[in-house]
Amino acid sequence: RGVPAGRVSVLPADLADEEDRGRAVAAALAPGRVDILVNNAATVEPLGPTDGIKAGDLRLAFEVNVIAPAALTAAVLPGMLEAGWGRVVNVSSGIVANPAGMVRGNAYATTKAALEAHTVNLAAELRGTGVTVNAYRPGGVDTAMQAWIRRQDPEHIGSGLHERFNRNYAEGTLITPEYSAAALLALLAGDDTGAIWDVSTAPVGA
Ligand SMILES: NC(=O)c1ccc[n+]([C@@H]2O[C@H](COP(=O)([O-])OP(=O)(O)OC[C@H]3O[C@@H](n4cnc5c(N)ncnc54)[C@H](OP(=O)(O)O)[C@@H]3O)[C@@H](O)[C@H]2O)c1
Numbered sequence: 181r182g183v184p185a186g187r188v189s190v191l192p193a194d195l196a197d198e199e200d201r202g203r204a205v206a207a208a209l210a211p212g213r214v215d216i217l218v219n220n221a222a223t224v225e226p227l228g229p230t231d232g233i234k235a236g237d238l239r240l241a242f243e244v245n246v247i248a249p250a251a252l253t254a255a256v257l258p259g260m261l262e263a264g265w266g267r268v269v270n271v272s273s274g275i276v277a278n279p280a281g282m283v284r285g286n287a288y289a290t291t292k293a294a295l296e297a298h299t300v301n302l303a304a305e306l307r308g309t310g311v312t313v314n315a316y317r318p319g320g321v322d323t324a325m326q327a328w329i330r331r332q333d334p335e336h337i338g339s340g341l342h343e344r345f346n347r348n349y350a351e352g353t354l355i356t357p358e359y360s361a362a363a364l365l366a367l368l369a370g371d372d373t374g375a376i377w378d379v380s381t382a383p384v385g386a
Pocket residue numbers: 193194195196197219220221222223244271272273274317318319320321322323324325326
């Protein structure tokens with residue numbers, strides 16, 4: 181994708197696993213500090229009626245969607261503060277603005293709301309340090325997550341959710357990951373902090 185060979189390192193890790201996460205952080209920090217951290221990984225699971233959600237599954241969603249971004253941020257923060265410059269972006273979702281818009285997606289709505297609260301609170305704590313922390317709502321993006329939701333049993337996830345995700349795909353309203361990423365990069369060039377960015381209001385698209 182246009183990046184010169186040898187300029188990219190991939191460090192696989194299960195972000196739900198604290199030890200694995202720690203190993204990835206140590207490897208990422210080995211050559212020096214991290215300047216920009218984009219917490220993009222997330223799970224939309226568990227979906228389904230809230231009274232059927234097991235506490236362990238909800239805990240796992242919090243581990244991936246909230247605790248991992250917070251822990252990764254804490255790990256790279258000392259280097260950013262020492263340098264007087266850093267950028268942290270937590271990829272959120274439009275669901276936070278309309279939690280009732282994804283009935284049977286309670287874990288996802290709840291974890292993303294928590295992630296945005298974490299973002300805004302941390303940004304206030306770090307104001308004036310040169311390290312900015314923002315959340316990004318990437319829009320409806322044509323990814324594996326969307327495809328996975330479309331494949332779920334409508335009995336389980338609810339016909340409303342199932343129909344909406346299939347209709348969005350069929351009508352071609354999903355944007356590409358490249359478009360959403362380009363809009364984020366344009367926002368990242370500025371000095372905003374504590375903002376909830378949304379692809380729909382981003383100044384530049386691809
Ligand atoms: N697609 C949308 O329409 C949409 C809308 C709003 C917000 N978002 C947000 O955008 C971000 C990207 O979503 P996406 O649509 O690209 O989702 P996706 O297709 O499901 O990709 C999620 C990514 O997270 C990684 N991941 C999940 N659990 C992990 C774990 N325990 N450890 C390490 N990596 C893990 C996955 O890795 P593997 O591939 O190895 O499993 C995958 O690379 C997420 O924060 C999502 O909530 C997406």
